[in-house]
Amino acid sequence: MSALVKIDDLKVHFPIKSGLLFDRTVGYVYAVDGVSLEIKKGETYGLVGESGCGKSTLGRGLLRLIEPTSGEITFDGTDVRALKGEQMRLFRRRIQMVFQDPMSSLDPRQSVQSLLVEGLRAHGLHTGRADVQKRLRSTLDSVGLPASALNKYPHEFSGGQRQRIGIARALVLGPELIVADEPVSALDVSIQAQVINLLGDLQESLGLTYLVIAHDLAVVRHISDTIGVMYLGSLVEEADGDQLYERPLHPYTRALLSAVPIPDPRVEDRRERILLVGDLPSPANPPSGCRFRTRCPWSQARCAEERPELRVFDDSGQRVACHFAEEIRSGDLTPHEVRAELVHPDSDPAEVGAELIVTRTDLP
Numbered sequence: 001m002s003a004l005v006k007i008d009d010l011k012v013h014f015p016i017k018s019g020l021l022f023d024r025t026v027g028y029v030y031a032v033d034g035v036s037l038e039i040k041k042g043e044t045y046g047l048v049g050e051s052g053c054g055k056s057t058l059g060r061g062l063l064r065l066i067e068p069t070s071g072e073i074t075f076d077g078t079d080v081r082a083l084k085g086e087q088m089r090l091f092r093r094r095i096q097m098v099f100q101d102p103m104s105s106l107d108p109r110q111s112v113q114s115l116l117v118e119g120l121r122a123h124g125l126h127t128g129r130a131d132v133q134k135r136l137r138s139t140l141d142s143v144g145l146p147a148s149a150l151n152k153y154p155h156e157f158s159g160g161q162r163q164r165i166g167i168a169r170a171l172v173l174g175p176e177l178i179v180a181d182e183p184v185s186a187l188d189v190s191i192q193a194q195v196i197n198l199l200g201d202l203q204e205s206l207g208l209t210y211l212v213i214a215h216d217l218a219v220v221r222h223i224s225d226t227i228g229v230m231y232l233g234s235l236v237e238e239a240d241g242d243q244l245y246e247r248p249l250h251p252y253t254r255a256l257l258s259a260v261p262i263p264d265p266r267v268e269d270r271r272e273r274i275l276l277v278g279d280l281p282s283p284a285n286p287p288s289g290c291r292f293r294t295r296c297p298w299s300q301a302r303c304a305e306e307r308p309e310l311r312v313f314d315d316s317g318q319r320v321a322c323h324f325a326e327e328i329r330s331g332d333l334t335p336h337e338v339r340a341e342l343v344h345p346d347s348d349p350a351e352v353g354a355e356l357i358v359t360r361t362d363l364p
């Protein structure tokens, strides 16, 4: 598959201003700080990370809803950052966004018909009443809503149905890429699966490409061909979906995965849990060297001095940004101060496994 999107060393830095009379820039928030990735045509790229890691800013930077500070974005061979005015407006039709909260992203005063027609008008696709009606009905049908929904208002629908309207609003313009920012996190768990399945079905029938942004690894697992893990503005690991779950290399990915419950009591008891201590550092004042070093149970002196590159780990193509990924994987490097706690204290540790609680007292 060829790459539909190429992002190279993308940075989005927001200035911090201060001063009453004169606005002085006193620093920057490094929301996205040098991300490079590719999204292949027809695939789903899942981008995960904690809230505040820069994943949503990256999605908005890709559409230039937020102007990137530097770096390159290529979409189907077009240099996106060079587009201006009318070119940019026409180009935007090809990339559409689905937002997290359908209630706040849909204007409550507009009927569904008005919401869908608005986009068609803005992009010059309003080509006669009969054609538009046909297009609206077939779009609603593709997201599982009846034609009668056209005359209703957002508040008349359930959360899941509202998200279907949000997806229809993106689809009606015939996009090639959909950036879905936390598309199911505002929905009940039972509805989440329906919306995820709908996205999968639409991809199959329409050949869509997705960038799915989520904080929940369990959500992206089911639909992603490739998964990228972000931490404090940087991509720290990237792998094929299954590969990442079977062999997480970066300590942060391991910690994220260790927090996902496994619905099998035997496996659940053996699960290694790595509890990260401390909060995500401020993106306005990121740690030197490796951004993850203040929370990393394996950090060494080198981690404070040198920022690790996102490098290819082996022939599988898995990429990781850690100086010591090989040593951590082989067990040659052990985590600092590990206190092993049994999930079931009466059981034999060899049989039930242990919970790792990592505390850091000796940060370099």
Ligand code: SF4
Pocket: 250, 251, 252, 290, 291, 292, 293, 294, 296, 297, 298, 299, 300, 303, 308, 321, 322, 323, 324, 325
């Ligand atoms: S480079 Fe160092 S601090 Fe960063 S993840 Fe690897 S071991 Fe941890």
